[in-house]
Amino acid sequence: MPKSLISIHDFTKEEMLHVLDVAQEFEKNKVQPILRDKVIATLFFEPSTRTRLSFETASNRLGARVIGFSDAGNTSVSKGETLKDTIKMVSNYVDLIIMRHPLEGAARYASEVASVPVINAGDGANQHPSQTMLDLFTIRQTQGRLTDLSINMVGDLKYGRTVHSLLQAMSHFNPNFTFTAPDELKMPQEYKDFLDAKGIPYHETRDLEGSLNDCDILYMTRVQQERFTDPMEYEKVKNTYNLTASMLGGARENMKILHPLPRITEIAQDVDDTKHAYYFKQAENGVYARMAIISYLLGYK
Amino acid sequence: MEKGGKELKVSAIKNGTVLDHIPANQLFKVISILGLKDCANQITFGTNLDSKLLGKKAIIKVADMFFEETEINKVALVAPDTKINIIKDFEVVEKKVLRVPDEITGIVKCANPKCVTNHEPITTKFSTEYENGVLKLHCHYCEKNTGSDNLKIITEN
Numbered sequence: 001m002p003k004s005l006i007s008i009h010d011f012t013k014e015e016m017l018h019v020l021d022v023a024q025e026f027e028k029n030k031v032q033p034i035l036r037d038k039v040i041a042t043l044f045f046e047p048s049t050r051t052r053l054s055f056e057t058a059s060n061r062l063g064a065r066v067i068g069f070s071d072a073g074n075t076s077v078s079k080g081e082t083l084k085d086t087i088k089m090v091s092n093y094v095d096l097i098i099m100r101h102p103l104e105g106a107a108r109y110a111s112e113v114a115s116v117p118v119i120n121a122g123d124g125a126n127q128h129p130s131q132t133m134l135d136l137f138t139i140r141q142t143q144g145r146l147t148d149l150s151i152n153m154v155g156d157l158k159y160g161r162t163v164h165s166l167l168q169a170m171s172h173f174n175p176n177f178t179f180t181a182p183d184e185l186k187m188p189q190e191y192k193d194f195l196d197a198k199g200i201p202y203h204e205t206r207d208l209e210g211s212l213n214d215c216d217i218l219y220m221t222r223v224q225q226e227r228f229t230d231p232m233e234y235e236k237v238k239n240t241y242n243l244t245a246s247m248l249g250g251a252r253e254n255m256k257i258l259h260p261l262p263r264i265t266e267i268a269q270d271v272d273d274t275k276h277a278y279y280f281k282q283a284e285n286g287v288y289a290r291m292a293i294i295s296y297l298l299g300y301k
Numbered sequence: 302m303e304k305g306g307k308e309l310k311v312s313a314i315k316n317g318t319v320l321d322h323i324p325a326n327q328l329f330k331v332i333s334i335l336g337l338k339d340c341a342n343q344i345t346f347g348t349n350l351d352s353k354l355l356g357k358k359a360i361i362k363v364a365d366m367f368f369e370e371t372e373i374n375k376v377a378l379v380a381p382d383t384k385i386n387i388i389k390d391f392e393v394v395e396k397k398v399l400r401v402p403d404e405i406t407g408i409v410k411c412a413n414p415k416c417v418t419n420h421e422p423i424t425t426k427f428s429t430e431y432e433n434g435v436l437k438l439h440c441h442y443c444e445k446n447t448g449s450d451n452l453k454i455i456t457e458n
Contacts, residue, residue, distance in 0.1 A: 007444065083417070084423075106421075108417075124415050124443075125415070127444070
């Protein structure tokens with residue numbers, strides 16, 4: 001079975017650091033068409049513009065050709081083809097598969113039936129490891145290191161898969177965490193147990209203003225409406241946090257604000273012009289991180 | 302051990318395996334886990350038998366069948382305190398204690414409705430772990446846990 005990236009646990013700490021170094025090299029030199037003779041499939045069984053464009057840009061910058069679909073509606077999947085058959089067929093055509101699927105575990109299964117590497121671009125609420133890699137890349141870029149950082153995660157810490165994966169990835173680097181969330185969206189116990197087992201300190205709060213000044217990274221998240229079954233619950237918490245420029249007066253010099261985007265009301269527009277805003281650069285970094293993942297899995301870097 | 306003086310509710314077997322002290326309500330799950338539905342051997346079982354330990358217990362006797370360790374250990378998922386007796390020539394020659402296997406393939410359904418295994422023809426796969434003494438099955442695919450109180454056995458394959 002070729003090496004795939006399905007879950008952030010599939011990379012060791014050394015592999016993560018290696019891929020980050022490769023990403024940094026791609027940032028410096030964006031034009032490296034080392035995959036000129038390769039074909040890459042982007043199979044999006046569930047639409048996601050941002051992630052798909054980022055992966056396709058990365059593939060194109062590497063010189064590869066891209067085939068695929070952005071919506072399963074017009075494919076044989078709608079005729080009842082099994083996921084196995086779709087993946088078997090596509091893996092005969094291409095050198096690497098990038099897939100997003102609404103079902104959890106779909107990417108892991110695809111990697112077991114495919115004859116080529118698979119990159120998970122999101123499987124339901126489960127994993128989205130390329131996001132984690134670009135988050136790590138961005139954190140290192142802004143702070144010059146990954147070790148001994150204070151990270152404040154804000155917003156939907158219950159359903160947000162990006163914060164869960166980032167927490168696990170950062171656990172290699174001796175961090176300390178603040179979890180800022182309303183009671184309804186607190187960090188699940190299993191992740192706190194994970195940190196306890198590793199001896200990593202964290203504290204929990206509901207108060208955003210009180211937790212802004214002692215962190216190096218402020219990782220904001222959107223409260224995702226689609227994760228709520230009860231619309232009343234969503235209404236109650238959706239506007240809990242609203243970060244504005246005026247709240248940032250006491251923040252550390254080096255503090256940067258990250259957000260996986262799209263944002264709605266949790267970061268006001270006036271924050272964009274402060275020296276702390278970094279979320280657009282973070283999105284750009286997604287292309288370099290994905291170039292690095294693709295070329296690493298194909299054995300080129 | 303069932304011998305002398307004591308009346309047997311389920312007749313003795315000469316050679317084979319006896320599964321005793323199964324909680325009565327788990328009998329049919331145990332039968333499906335071991336695939337006894339398709340077994341050609343002589344099988345006798347009794348249920349709702351009086352038991353000092355369990356109130357109502359069930360017992361299964363399978364003649365001329367000796368299960369592999371990995372096979373019989375699957376019973377631990379639904380009835381961990383089942384006693385296994387190996388019978389040779391009407392005598393108990395070996396008693397076995399069940400141990401939950403580290404990995405479970407098939408048998409159990411993932412409790413996560415959004416797990417791919419519940420939508421595509423995929424054999425489920427779990428690793429077992431204990432959280433505060435409670436058995437949990439960690440799904441290899443969706444990475445979610447299915448608690449032992451939530452176990453659904455796949456009967457049809």
